[in-house]
Amino acid sequence: MGKDFVCIECPRGCALHVEGENGAWSVSGNFCPKGKAYALSEMISPRRTVTSTVRAKFGRVPVKTDREVLKSNIFLVMEKIRAAYVDSDTEIGTVILADVDGEGTNVVAAKPYRVAGEN
Numbered sequence: 616m617g618k619d620f621v622c623i624e625c626p627r628g629c630a631l632h633v634e635g636e637n638g639a640w641s642v643s644g645n646f647c648p649k650g651k652a653y654a655l656s657e658m659i660s661p662r663r664t665v666t667s668t669v670r671a672k673f674g675r676v677p678v679k680t681d682r683e684v685l686k687s688n689i690f691l692v693m694e695k696i697r698a699a700y701v702d703s704d705t706e707i708g709t710v711i712l713a714d715v716d717g718e719g720t721n722v723v724a725a726k727p728y729r730v731a732g733e734n
Contacts, residue, residue, distance in 0.1 A: 620657055624649035633658055661686040666725070667693065669711055671701040677725040678711055688716045696722060704729050 617634040622645065631644045631654045642654045656662070662683035668675035684692055692715045699712055705724040712722040 618658065620654055622650040622653050624653045663689060665689055665692050665696075665722075667696045669696060669699045669701050669722075671728060673731045674728075676701045676705060676711070676728045678722050679725045680715070681708075681721045681723050684716045684718070684720050692716055692720075692722070701728060702730065 617632050620631040620633070622629040622631050625647065627646060629645050629647075629650045631642060631650055633654050634641045634643075638659075640655055640658055642651045645651045645654065663686055664680055664683050666677070666679045669678050678696065680692065695712055695715050699722070701711060701724075705711070705728045707724055707727060709724040710721045711724055714720065715722055
């Protein structure tokens with residue numbers, strides 16, 4: 616029994632099919648090496664970039680992880696994001712939460728934020 620993916624590594628969007636188990640994987644449907652690497656990473660250790668917003672003194676600040684997190688850790692990361700609060704100015708890339716997944720992944724501001732009324 617195999618698993619099907621649509622490759623997102625390039626605009627072509629190849630229809631990938633993976634067969635096998637426990638490291639003995641066979642990938643078909645890829646037109647470039649990126650497709651094979653993508654399919655294998657999805658089978659072995661699927662990862663995603665998490666985007667959300669964090670509560671702030673005057674509104675919400677858009678945030679994202681600075682690298683992909685394991686798919687199994689997304690809910691853990693979201694719990695920490697929900698509990699976070701920003702009460703000072705931020706720039707793009709300002710670390711809002713450090714090491715949210717135990718693997719060194721940070722949650723960073725995706726847009727500048729200014730606390731209204733303060734200089």
